[in-house]
Amino acid sequence: MDIFVQQIINGLTLGAVYAIVALGYTMVYGIIQLINFAHGEVVMIGAMVAFTVINALAAAGLPPLAVVLIGAGCAIPVCMLVGYAMERMAYRPLRSAPRLAPLITAIGVSIILQHLAMLVWSRNVLAFPQIIPLTTYTFLGATITGVQITILGLCLAMMAGLALLVYRTRLGTAMRATAQNPQVARLMGVDVNRVIAATFIIGAGLGAVAGVMVGTYYGVAQYTMGSVLGLKAFAAAVLGGIGNIPGAMVGGLLLGVVEALGAGYIGDLTDLCRYGLGPAASCADGGHFVLFGSNYQDVFAFVVLILVLVFRPSGLLGERVGDRA
Amino acid sequence: MKKSRRTLWAGVAMIALTLLLLPFALSQAGTAWVRITNIALLYVLLALGLNIVVGFAGLLDLGYVAFYAVGAYVYALLASPHFGLHLPFWAILPIGAAVAALFGVMLGAPTLKLRGDYLAIVTLGFGEIVRIFLNNLSQPVNITRGPQGITGIDPVRIGGIDFSRSDSVLGVVLSGPMKYYYLLLGLMLVIILINVRLQNSRIGRAWEAIREDEIAARAMGIDTTGMKLLAFAMGASFGGVAGGMFAAIQGFISPESFVLVESVMVVSMVVLGGMGNIAGVILGAVLLAFVPEILRWTVEPAQQALFGKMLIEPEVIRMLIFGLALVLVMLFRPAGLLPSTVRKRELTQERAP
Numbered sequence: 001m002d003i004f005v006q007q008i009i010n011g012l013t014l015g016a017v018y019a020i021v022a023l024g025y026t027m028v029y030g031i032i033q034l035i036n037f038a039h040g041e042v043v044m045i046g047a048m049v050a051f052t053v054i055n056a057l058a059a060a061g062l063p064p065l066a067v068v069l070i071g072a073g074c075a076i077p078v079c080m081l082v083g084y085a086m087e088r089m090a091y092r093p094l095r096s097a098p099r100l101a102p103l104i105t106a107i108g109v110s111i112i113l114q115h116l117a118m119l120v121w122s123r124n125v126l127a128f129p130q131i132i133p134l135t136t137y138t139f140l141g142a143t144i145t146g147v148q149i150t151i152l153g154l155c156l157a158m159m160a161g162l163a164l165l166v167y168r169t170r171l172g173t174a175m176r177a178t179a180q181n182p183q184v185a186r187l188m189g190v191d192v193n194r195v196i197a198a199t200f201i202i203g204a205g206l207g208a209v210a211g212v213m214v215g216t217y218y219g220v221a222q223y224t225m226g227s228v229l230g231l232k233a234f235a236a237a238v239l240g241g242i243g244n245i246p247g248a249m250v251g252g253l254l255l256g257v258v259e260a261l262g263a264g265y266i267g268d269l270t271d272l273c274r275y276g277l278g279p280a281a282s283c284a285d286g287g288h289f290v291l292f293g294s295n296y297q298d299v300f301a302f303v304v305l306i307l308v309l310v311f312r313p314s315g316l317l318g319e320r321v322g323d324r325a
Numbered sequence: 326m327k328k329s330r331r332t333l334w335a336g337v338a339m340i341a342l343t344l345l346l347l348p349f350a351l352s353q354a355g356t357a358w359v360r361i362t363n364i365a366l367l368y369v370l371l372a373l374g375l376n377i378v379v380g381f382a383g384l385l386d387l388g389y390v391a392f393y394a395v396g397a398y399v400y401a402l403l404a405s406p407h408f409g410l411h412l413p414f415w416a417i418l419p420i421g422a423a424v425a426a427l428f429g430v431m432l433g434a435p436t437l438k439l440r441g442d443y444l445a446i447v448t449l450g451f452g453e454i455v456r457i458f459l460n461n462l463s464q465p466v467n468i469t470r471g472p473q474g475i476t477g478i479d480p481v482r483i484g485g486i487d488f489s490r491s492d493s494v495l496g497v498v499l500s501g502p503m504k505y506y507y508l509l510l511g512l513m514l515v516i517i518l519i520n521v522r523l524q525n526s527r528i529g530r531a532w533e534a535i536r537e538d539e540i541a542a543r544a545m546g547i548d549t550t551g552m553k554l555l556a557f558a559m560g561a562s563f564g565g566v567a568g569g570m571f572a573a574i575q576g577f578i579s580p581e582s583f584v585l586v587e588s589v590m591v592v593s594m595v596v597l598g599g600m601g602n603i604a605g606v607i608l609g610a611v612l613l614a615f616v617p618e619i620l621r622w623t624v625e626p627a628q629q630a631l632f633g634k635m636l637i638e639p640e641v642i643r644m645l646i647f648g649l650a651l652v653l654v655m656l657f658r659p660a661g662l663l664p665s666t667v668r669k670r671e672l673t674q675e676r677a678p
Contacts, residue, residue, distance in 0.1 A: 033442075234446060
């Protein structure tokens, strides 16, 4: 039971980060039907910039929270700039091209960003300095750290803020109008290009914060961290229903929990000795014959992705979309 | 008419002669260059296989390296001391192709309903899953030896000829890599032939129809599901063959050889050269396969001379070139360097609103 609650807490924390990254995918997809492959790299750049700043300030004697905030404060504008630049230079010229073209471009942008980051920060892993005191609380027999509470709180706040932006402001209305029908939105006086650029910028800003959070959570950042994180977040977006903002939030949290529970229990569940099927030599004296251990953790997101696409391609909260190839 | 045909044959003869004599010229510069050429030929095989899926049928597969890996591991498991099996080359290659095709169907069957961009992501995930399994299937039963990889894989032996050793035929010394070169060249010709024949066949036209408009294709009575599965299976089997050759040539494989970057590289080759055009795809593969070597010979000395040390690794420049190639080709020449006429029309046409 303790492990169960513990894994739920861990899963929700990571899931909240997935949700924030997934928002970046889903907003862009909702508005121009593009899988912005490079979004994971934006998240990575956010983490790297923040870590550089935090490491530089670690010795300055500022309170840890202020240091992290300054780090995030530097990362957000950098990522927004990256997001705007790629929309402007790589995607906008291809807006009316067939689908495959911007997708291939997005892969190219992702490779370029990843290797530019490698040029700037080298292959080495950046470590988070030990400035945040480890505070733990006990909750239903499981421990939850201060960092986890902060991440969860911040993610919920950002989701609420985004929901307000999308459903209560002029920009949000323009975004939803553009998502529904760009031509008609333009006729109604919406500056479609600006709205799309704004979507990329907001997504990138969210991604930057997510990068700082995931980096702080794991304590490390590296130029390769973006691709798998991005893929999982994309899986989360699809799970919730791509293009659907509440869907990305639900999908992210759910995927985090599935992954954490999966990693926590798959070893036990695939231990053949439990079912009396394992070879006697291995199972003697309470031994184990585990088919799949927790090192298969990264598989879950992809399995979820494939299952969702096969059985409910519109996702949990999405509407049925036409199959425009 | 007669004259143009004669020039055509003269051209073909020239190319054939060049290809036949190439390894001798290369080995003057060092056997390493023959090896590099062999790797380039492997990429041509891969790119031609992926061209069936991406170029002919229009299904963007970002996990193609999975089939390459399957082929390589099938070869390695059936011809290495790991399981003590030493099946002959001609028996393993079809097995590898068949197993890879099976994986292709396994990937294709659940994803066929998906739209192009979703398919890209799912195939990417599939590629990662295969790699994770290869990395972890060393427990509880040691199948793949995990990250350590499989060593001591048998070289190709046909009859009495061992491809890992030098032989002299009629007074001409043929080194191991040179023999592999001719083997790969032969395989490449077979695969090119299959590709050309496929393109102009019923199947090829059905793929083209599906690529252009799936609903219309179905309305015309084309079995779209079957045709897409066939594209996946055929593309995968070519990947499997290339993988088997890779295992035999290298003698060692580990999951590290089958990372996402490799898939992206093959996709870049197909896109750069011209999706759907066989000559274009070959050009793309050769160009991009030689990029790392050219960089090694130009960028490294240049940097050493200018700065006295290596500032930018050639590996990084290579990846930046791949990325830029993808972006720039899509922006300025979406149908690739040597476009196929049909593809060109599709890719430059505006999307219907």
